[in-house]
Amino acid sequence: MFFERSYRRSDVGPAVAEIRSKLAVLGLLVVDVDATGSLSAALFDEATDRAVREFQQQRGITVDGIVGPQTYHSLDEARWRLGDRILSFVPARLLAGDDVAALQQRLLDMGFDCGRVDGLFGAETEQALREFQRNVGLRPDGTCGPATFKALSQLVRTVVGGRPHAMRESEAITRAGPTLSGKLIIVDPGHGGDDRGVDGHGLDEAGLVYELAARVEGRLAATGSSAFLTRGPDGSMDEVDRASFANAAGADLVISLHMDAHESADAGGCATYFYGNDRIGHHSAVGERFANLVQREICGRTDLQDLRAHPKTWDLLRRTRMPAVRIEIGYLSNPGDAGRLADPDFRDVLAEAVVAAVQRLYLPPDQDTDTGSLRIPALRA
Numbered sequence: 001m002f003f004e005r006s007y008r009r010s011d012v013g014p015a016v017a018e019i020r021s022k023l024a025v026l027g028l029l030v031v032d033v034d035a036t037g038s039l040s041a042a043l044f045d046e047a048t049d050r051a052v053r054e055f056q057q058q059r060g061i062t063v064d065g066i067v068g069p070q071t072y073h074s075l076d077e078a079r080w081r082l083g084d085r086i087l088s089f090v091p092a093r094l095l096a097g098d099d100v101a102a103l104q105q106r107l108l109d110m111g112f113d114c115g116r117v118d119g120l121f122g123a124e125t126e127q128a129l130r131e132f133q134r135n136v137g138l139r140p141d142g143t144c145g146p147a148t149f150k151a152l153s154q155l156v157r158t159v160v161g162g163r164p165h166a167m168r169e170s171e172a173i174t175r176a177g178p179t180l181s182g183k184l185i186i187v188d189p190g191h192g193g194d195d196r197g198v199d200g201h202g203l204d205e206a207g208l209v210y211e212l213a214a215r216v217e218g219r220l221a222a223t224g225s226s227a228f229l230t231r232g233p234d235g236s237m238d239e240v241d242r243a244s245f246a247n248a249a250g251a252d253l254v255i256s257l258h259m260d261a262h263e264s265a266d267a268g269g270c271a272t273y274f275y276g277n278d279r280i281g282h283h284s285a286v287g288e289r290f291a292n293l294v295q296r297e298i299c300g301r302t303d304l305q306d307l308r309a310h311p312k313t314w315d316l317l318r319r320t321r322m323p324a325v326r327i328e329i330g331y332l333s334n335p336g337d338a339g340r341l342a343d344p345d346f347r348d349v350l351a352e353a354v355v356a357a358v359q360r361l362y363l364p365p366d367q368d369t370d371t372g373s374l375r376i377p378a379l380r381a
């Protein structure tokens, strides 16, 4: 409807009738059904004035009892419930409504970053919706139609309350049980192909992380779990494809291996990253726990400096459905770190530390042992 002028107390007409019916739908005004179409239904009376003010108060807009364009548009947006209409990204005129805000809130609750919950279906919301669709096996068309709405309702119902994403992740880990047998773990050597990553002291990251990944893979196989590498010694893949590979494989866990470098030769140590986004206050709780375990095991078994665990939104961390970490093991620009990493025995210790962290992730707390004490034979399923 074309809405130019403002309506207030004592006004009469079809526009007032429409305003009153919108307020009634929101439960703010009782409209006598029998009176519909009569003069009283079209009158901006005292009850209408009170209802408009209450609505304005709720919405955080100016409370003046006057229905101008701002209040009218807010009334119009407030009537939409998720599932009432098909939602999609219309660049020329963004769809706006409470249904869009509900969609955004649900996406955020499940860890899909659609930016702010602003009730406007913009590009970020479309992107997050596509990711959600991809994750639940729907066609990723970025449109919220009946099938997507159904998937959203079903998932949301299971995660209401508390920190839904964290709870769901933790439950999956508990359900998975303490043994590594049967678990599918993706070991991702970073870079590869023409992309060699960082280098220093005669070492190159792509080659070294592949060699380390092969050691981790061998140890995981010895525990009865299945380990897949994302690439061969010479292959390469971008981060999005690596995440898709892990998702398609239905992996339990993703471990991405990297090394770092810095212009200062003094910089050194080991850091582990998990998915987390401070802007929306969301992070992967299991990812964080696993990242901390990796740090504890590596830094407990070696003299690499502990640079701790940190949240990041890198594609591999954000787009993987399962807990994922990226370990930056040592600085090739640091003579001490590079010297250690060049030693195959040292890389064996690193591989053992990573596998011990994996085992510890699945162990119930009462069966946990001291950091650095788990040895591979004890981990055999």
Ligand SMILES: [Zn+2]
Pocket: 190, 191, 197, 198, 205, 258, 259
């Ligand atoms: Zn790297």
